[in-house]
Amino acid sequence: MTHVTLITIVISLLLCPAALADDFVFPADAVVNVKTKYGAVGDGKVDDTDALRRALEENRMRTIYFPNGTYLISDSIGILNGKPHSRDRFLQLQGQSRAGTIIKLKDNAPGFDNPVKPKVLVSTYQGKSTGDAMHTNVRQLTIDVGKGNPGAAGFRYFTNNTGTMRNVTIRSSDPRKRGAIGLDLRQSQNGPGLIQHITVEGFDRSVVTGNTFSLVLEHINLINPRKVAFDNPTGRLTIRKLHTRNAPLAFRNGKHGHLTLIDADFTTDQPVDGPAIQFQSKKVFLRDVTQVGYASLAQDTKDKTYQLNAHGEMFPLTGYRLLGKGDAHTLRLSVEEPPAIPWETDLTKWIGIGKGKKGKQDVSDELQDAIDKAAETGATTIYFRKGDYQISKPIRVHGNIRRIIGMACSLSFKLTPALALDGGAAVFTLENLTSDAIVFERFFLFGGWDRPAVCTFENKSHAVVVLSNLGHGTHRMKRNTPGTRWFIEDLTGGRPNTLTVGREEKVWARHYNPESPRADMIHVTDGGQLWILGLKTEGRATHVIAENGAKVEVLGGVSYQSWKNQKLDPPMFKVINAEASFTLGFYHWDRWHFNTIVEEIQQGQTRKLFRKELKNYHLPVYRAGGE
Numbered sequence: 001m002t003h004v005t006l007i008t009i010v011i012s013l014l015l016c017p018a019a020l021a022d023d024f025v026f027p028a029d030a031v032v033n034v035k036t037k038y039g040a041v042g043d044g045k046v047d048d049t050d051a052l053r054r055a056l057e058e059n060r061m062r063t064i065y066f067p068n069g070t071y072l073i074s075d076s077i078g079i080l081n082g083k084p085h086s087r088d089r090f091l092q093l094q095g096q097s098r099a100g101t102i103i104k105l106k107d108n109a110p111g112f113d114n115p116v117k118p119k120v121l122v123s124t125y126q127g128k129s130t131g132d133a134m135h136t137n138v139r140q141l142t143i144d145v146g147k148g149n150p151g152a153a154g155f156r157y158f159t160n161n162t163g164t165m166r167n168v169t170i171r172s173s174d175p176r177k178r179g180a181i182g183l184d185l186r187q188s189q190n191g192p193g194l195i196q197h198i199t200v201e202g203f204d205r206s207v208v209t210g211n212t213f214s215l216v217l218e219h220i221n222l223i224n225p226r227k228v229a230f231d232n233p234t235g236r237l238t239i240r241k242l243h244t245r246n247a248p249l250a251f252r253n254g255k256h257g258h259l260t261l262i263d264a265d266f267t268t269d270q271p272v273d274g275p276a277i278q279f280q281s282k283k284v285f286l287r288d289v290t291q292v293g294y295a296s297l298a299q300d301t302k303d304k305t306y307q308l309n310a311h312g313e314m315f316p317l318t319g320y321r322l323l324g325k326g327d328a329h330t331l332r333l334s335v336e337e338p339p340a341i342p343w344e345t346d347l348t349k350w351i352g353i354g355k356g357k358k359g360k361q362d363v364s365d366e367l368q369d370a371i372d373k374a375a376e377t378g379a380t381t382i383y384f385r386k387g388d389y390q391i392s393k394p395i396r397v398h399g400n401i402r403r404i405i406g407m408a409c410s411l412s413f414k415l416t417p418a419l420a421l422d423g424g425a426a427v428f429t430l431e432n433l434t435s436d437a438i439v440f441e442r443f444f445l446f447g448g449w450d451r452p453a454v455c456t457f458e459n460k461s462h463a464v465v466v467l468s469n470l471g472h473g474t475h476r477m478k479r480n481t482p483g484t485r486w487f488i489e490d491l492t493g494g495r496p497n498t499l500t501v502g503r504e505e506k507v508w509a510r511h512y513n514p515e516s517p518r519a520d521m522i523h524v525t526d527g528g529q530l531w532i533l534g535l536k537t538e539g540r541a542t543h544v545i546a547e548n549g550a551k552v553e554v555l556g557g558v559s560y561q562s563w564k565n566q567k568l569d570p571p572m573f574k575v576i577n578a579e580a581s582f583t584l585g586f587y588h589w590d591r592w593h594f595n596t597i598v599e600e601i602q603q604g605q606t607r608k609l610f611r612k613e614l615k616n617y618h619l620p621v622y623r624a625g626g627e
Helices: 003-015 050-056 365-375
Strands: 043-047 062-068 069-073 090-097 101-105 117-121 133-146 153-156 160-171 182-183 193-201 204-207 216-225 228-232 236-245 249-253 258-277 284-300 350-353 361-362 379-386 386-389 395-399 405-413 427-434 436-448 456-460 463-470 477-481 485-492 499-501 504-511 521-523 529-538 543-547 551-561 573-576 577-589 595-601 605-610 618-624
Touching: 101 117, 133 153, 133 436, 153 160, 160 182, 160 463, 160 485, 182 216, 193 504, 204 216, 204 350, 216 386, 216 504, 216 529, 228 236, 228 577, 236 249, 236 551, 249 284, 258 551, 284 618, 350 365, 365 379, 365 386, 365 395, 427 436, 477 499, 485 618, 499 504, 521 529, 521 551, 543 551, 543 577, 573 577, 595 618
Parallel strands: 043 069, 062 090, 069 101, 090 133, 101 133, 117 153, 133 160, 153 182, 160 193, 182 204, 193 216, 204 228, 216 236, 228 249, 236 258, 249 258, 258 284, 350 379, 361 386, 379 405, 386 405, 395 427, 405 436, 427 456, 436 463, 456 477, 463 485, 485 504, 499 521, 504 529, 521 543, 529 551, 543 573, 551 577, 573 595
Antiparallel strands: 577 618, 595 605
């Protein structure tokens, strides 16, 4: 075993705990199996190109499942000539295990020889720009571009609004680590989406972006790139836990790149006479970023070098603090990882919901019966078969359940007297759970398009709640319960969608995308705490209200101003006798919608930060309250 391989394994084990649960099995009616339905062999010898092409072309909003095996291909697969507003989207790729499910390019494959014009091996969308290729999900795979393919781009990932890419390795098994691009994010209009627990080994450039709305990346390991580890010409990125090894240049942020980077390290065994980070755009925020082996941490294109300040931060543009003592810096709330919820490998402990028929089906009674049965039998997992479903009655979640998984189906909530926001029950009330944590995940539509005035969750249990990979939903997210803890990963709120955080509650969010033309998007009060890695918004409503002892930290993201004919002009952020810090970028399609960026009120004093005061159309740091 080589020294570099050992390092790679150690880094993966230490930094990617989600990768350890690595046997993802499903009931037969929950997935489309590429072996049993399409005849893929997966023995590393038979060419599976045609079988995999048919599987990816014929299934949308279905989970395409790759049992363990090496699937040898000789040409590109996936969506390669995509058209907006068509069925050329919504791919769901799921491997059985990250190490055991391998899609590998044949050695010296025709067409993959030109690094100047990279050819994509696997693509979730490549084609005309679009903003509606929503909810693209990829999990537990390894992509290998083989030997003698210097023009290969390993994996092109593209999603809009919601989408998760998680636990994926992209590697070159070429002796010289040849390959053009590892993770290809160049498709225009990429994001919002969440990319986590990714390792790229080799390639000229490990990761390359294009014009993105907003992408959040976390736990990214880039090993032995030949030229640049992370190349960001124009993307709007929020990144945490980025680790590079032996990169001639660890990060390049281009003229239009927007970067928030925290908790990162760049290490090279051979000294480099240059910076770890080179940037042209000044829309850069760094925190707790270290380097070993480079001449400096960061340098702009005029050869000016930059280091972290006394707060462990660096931002070339102006930070703002209008009330309180000291200079502008982030709040530094404690950061917690979501709990590791074991994947159920005993399929007798899975209970299916829905018949998969056309038309919306009310599954209120069926879902409640399944949960009650699970409490009696020890089942842990509820899954929804392909379909369009509705809930019209309160659901009591109790007993052994630890995972409710949508398999990319739609689940809407119907406004009824029993579920009304004022006086009714929450859609899901959690109580008397035996597990320490529960996850609701993988719903394309969660809540509905018709703006029901209902509350989704009330947690009366001790369990931590994880909300992961949930698509558009028009609903109040949750009812406040003191002392509860919540994790949000890749969640889009509809119009309107309101997240409230109350007394003694703590919420950690990674890629949260609320959209609202009128209703306030986030309200934190009475000492509640909210930490967000990558906030992407849409609509002319107040993004965050923090008041009465609340603590809020927003690290990165984009306020996207896209909707016309909105007469409201509230503050984007409002802080009242609370502490907060905001790091955010802005993008508008037609015109600006916010004249006031922050309104801060502390002990009767009021200050406002107006849009016209911002430098370079960017908010590197605003600090409200505190010492």
